[in-house]
Amino acid sequence: MAREFTPKVITTNHLLSGDAVWFTVDSTWTGDISEAELLEDEAHADLRLLEANAQRDQVTGAYLADAKDGENGPEPVHFREAFRTRGPSNYNHGKQAEV
Amino acid sequence: MYKYNDFDEAFVRERVSQFKAQVDRRIDGSLTEDEFKPFRLMNGLYLQLHAYMLRVAIPYGTLNGGQMRQLAYVAETFDKGYGHFTTRQNIQYNWPKLADVPVILEKLADVEMHAIQTSGNTIRNVTADHFAGAAGDEIADPRPIAELLRQWSTDHPEFQALPRKFKIAVSGATNDRAVLRAHDVAVQVVEQDGQRGYRIFVGGGLGRTPMIGKVLRDFLPEADLLPYVEAVVSVWNLLGRRDNKYKARIKITVHEHGIEEISRLVEDRFAEIRPTFSGVDQVILREIEAHFANPTYKTGSTDGFDAYKAANPAFRSWADTNLAAHKNPDYAIVSISLKAHGATPGDASADQMRMMAELAEKYGHNELRISHEQNVILPYVHKSDLPEIYNALRGVALATANIGLISDIIACPGMDYCALATARSIPIAQEIATRFDELKLEHEVGPLKIKISGCINACGHHHVGHIGILGLDRAGVENYQITLGGDHTENAAIGERAGPGFSADEIIPAIERLVLGYLDIRRDADETFIQAYRRLGAQPFKNILYPEKAAQNAA
Numbered sequence: 001m002a003r004e005f006t007p008k009v010i011t012t013n014h015l016l017s018g019d020a021v022w023f024t025v026d027s028t029w030t031g032d033i034s035e036a037e038l039l040e041d042e043a044h045a046d047l048r049l050l051e052a053n054a055q056r057d058q059v060t061g062a063y064l065a066d067a068k069d070g071e072n073g074p075e076p077v078h079f080r081e082a083f084r085t086r087g088p089s090n091y092n093h094g095k096q097a098e099v
Numbered sequence: 100m101y102k103y104n105d106f107d108e109a110f111v112r113e114r115v116s117q118f119k120a121q122v123d124r125r126i127d128g129s130l131t132e133d134e135f136k137p138f139r140l141m142n143g144l145y146l147q148l149h150a151y152m153l154r155v156a157i158p159y160g161t162l163n164g165g166q167m168r169q170l171a172y173v174a175e176t177f178d179k180g181y182g183h184f185t186t187r188q189n190i191q192y193n194w195p196k197l198a199d200v201p202v203i204l205e206k207l208a209d210v211e212m213h214a215i216q217t218s219g220n221t222i223r224n225v226t227a228d229h230f231a232g233a234a235g236d237e238i239a240d241p242r243p244i245a246e247l248l249r250q251w252s253t254d255h256p257e258f259q260a261l262p263r264k265f266k267i268a269v270s271g272a273t274n275d276r277a278v279l280r281a282h283d284v285a286v287q288v289v290e291q292d293g294q295r296g297y298r299i300f301v302g303g304g305l306g307r308t309p310m311i312g313k314v315l316r317d318f319l320p321e322a323d324l325l326p327y328v329e330a331v332v333s334v335w336n337l338l339g340r341r342d343n344k345y346k347a348r349i350k351i352t353v354h355e356h357g358i359e360e361i362s363r364l365v366e367d368r369f370a371e372i373r374p375t376f377s378g379v380d381q382v383i384l385r386e387i388e389a390h391f392a393n394p395t396y397k398t399g400s401t402d403g404f405d406a407y408k409a410a411n412p413a414f415r416s417w418a419d420t421n422l423a424a425h426k427n428p429d430y431a432i433v434s435i436s437l438k439a440h441g442a443t444p445g446d447a448s449a450d451q452m453r454m455m456a457e458l459a460e461k462y463g464h465n466e467l468r469i470s471h472e473q474n475v476i477l478p479y480v481h482k483s484d485l486p487e488i489y490n491a492l493r494g495v496a497l498a499t500a501n502i503g504l505i506s507d508i509i510a511c512p513g514m515d516y517c518a519l520a521t522a523r524s525i526p527i528a529q530e531i532a533t534r535f536d537e538l539k540l541e542h543e544v545g546p547l548k549i550k551i552s553g554c555i556n557a558c559g560h561h562h563v564g565h566i567g568i569l570g571l572d573r574a575g576v577e578n579y580q581i582t583l584g585g586d587h588t589e590n591a592a593i594g595e596r597a598g599p600g601f602s603a604d605e606i607i608p609a610i611e612r613l614v615l616g617y618l619d620i621r622r623d624a625d626e627t628f629i630q631a632y633r634r635l636g637a638q639p640f641k642n643i644l645y646p647e648k649a650a651q652n653a654a
């Protein structure tokens with residue numbers, strides 16, 4: 001039996017800065033996961049991933065990451081993806097330092 | 100120290116300009132990420148969780164003050180003001196911007212440094228005993244052969260697409276400080292009947308399938324080194340499993356074929372290629388050796404050192420813990436701890452780097468080393484200069500007296516940075532160090548090696564830690580597995596898994612329980628953790644770690 005599709009976001013690193021970014025409904029890239037497009041349909045997600053990866057002069061290789069619908073928009077599910085929304089735990093560097 | 104010749108210089112410059120063109124073509128979109136990736140990896144540029152990471156080679160862990168200053172300059176100008184020294188004696192920058200990387204590489208080339216072969220399926224940076232040239236227990240400084248191996252392996256046409264990466268370590272001492280037996284190939288300088296030669300180890304490695312290296316040749320004549328190592332790499336290059344990257348390292352090849360078969364194949368290949376080595380390598384080696392001559396030692400009284408030590412307990416504690424015996428009795432080897440309690444193991448700020456550079460220039464015959472234990476060494480210090488050095492280090496938070504103790508932890512970057520990680524390792528190291536500092540127990544606990552990796556790749560050497568900690572992802576939660584009884588020295592051993600893993604909340608109390616429990620069962624204050632473990636076996640330590648299980652078994 002095929003595994004049930006769980007919601008996803010498209011994410012990768014920005015080409016120039018290496019910063020973690022997420023793909024929006026408008027096909028732009030945002031540094032804030034809550035602004036990302038939450039993909040709840042598998043066929044649509046696959047199509048969007050192709051479109052995301054077509055922007056090869058913007059980003060490095062994009063992938064689908066599990067996400068859930070939070071109060072303010074998509075939120076990460078796995079701790080690895082959660083770290084990517086913040087930055088390292090040993091210094092106040094990365095995204096957590098920008099807010 | 101080795102000084103680039105015209106060839107080295109031109110080669111490194113050429114590589115920088117090639118890479119600059121590749122970066123330009125990536126940025127304008129003419130190269131895809133898939134096309135670009137091999138190029139960036141060839142130049143030490145990784146993509147990690149939050150940013151790019153640039154890994155810069157510090158060949159055999161040796162650098163001078165000017166080079167350390169330049170590392171500080173790069174950290175400050177192109178990164179966030181610090182760098183991370185690794186277990187392979189390299190430095191990693193965690194936040195470079197893609198467009199800056201060619202400029203960084205140019206700045207590094209200005210001081211004869213580069214990032215070539217710090218990644219990919221090539222022969223990587225040759226590592227060495229960090230006390231090389233200065234240690235009291237040394238037959239010969241192994242760095243000339245490390246440099247020879249570096250020159251031979253750099254851009255070697257036969258070895259640019261190996262089955263997997265290949266790591267070589269060298270040492271000239273009886274005490275193994277270079278983890279020789281955890282390397283694909285290791286070279287130990289030995290003497291037999293008054294003749295200098297090499298003992299060659301093969302097939303060691305940590306990671307998914309940890310193996311202790313085996314002796315391939317007990318005594319190899321000096322002049323045979325390059326053809327012999329070339330024969331080893333070449334045999335593996337043919338036999339190595341390219342079908343499965345988890346089985347591609349030479350340790351698996353040796354394991355699958357057996358050491359006798361590998362030895363036979365290597366000897367055959369060696370017989371074939373030995374005649375093609377005309378002896379030029381030995382001429383080059385003699386030239387290299389001249390670069391590594393002993394410094395002109397300073398003479399003078401060391402009474403001031405003794406007096407200062409007697410008068411100043413903090414200095415005495417630091418001197419007792421962080422100094423090692425030098426082959427010149429008026430000298431000491433200084434280990435500068437990059438493990439202040441609560442700090443990130445292996446990290447140094449630009450200010451700290453500059454201070455270490457200055458101390459090396461002023462008092463240390465302009466030499467520094469990076470140890471695989473992620474500390475910095477001043478290998479040549481006259482004892483009379485130690486008080487000044489200590490006080491200067493204190494001013495930049497580098498005078499922690501904890502070398503070899505429980506807070507001198509090796510920790511890989513783990514999931515705070517590394518894209519391959521399954522869990523974090525840095526916070527675990529920080530918390531253990533902070534906790535034992537609070538308990539004020541670490542000097543009483545004595546020599547103890549804790550090594551932490553954030554995934555099975557074992558960059559944090561957890562398998563050979565007296566206490567090893569491996570961070571895993573268990574159903575979406577960080578989980579830490581403890582191994583016991585590992586050893587990274589000439590008595591190398593792979594640690595044994597203690598039992599079920601611990602959550603991030605449980606792991607610090609578990610380590611505390613384990614170490615306090617050891618204090619209860621050791622024979623006396625002189626019996627170290629690893630000695631007690633060897634005497635008593637794993638069971639008493641497991642009982643301490645898992646008291647409920649022990650109680651059940653006893654019931």
Ligand code: SF4
Binds near residue numbers: 558
């Ligand atoms: S051990 Fe794993 S997590 Fe740690 S640096 Fe190596 S690959 Fe990354």
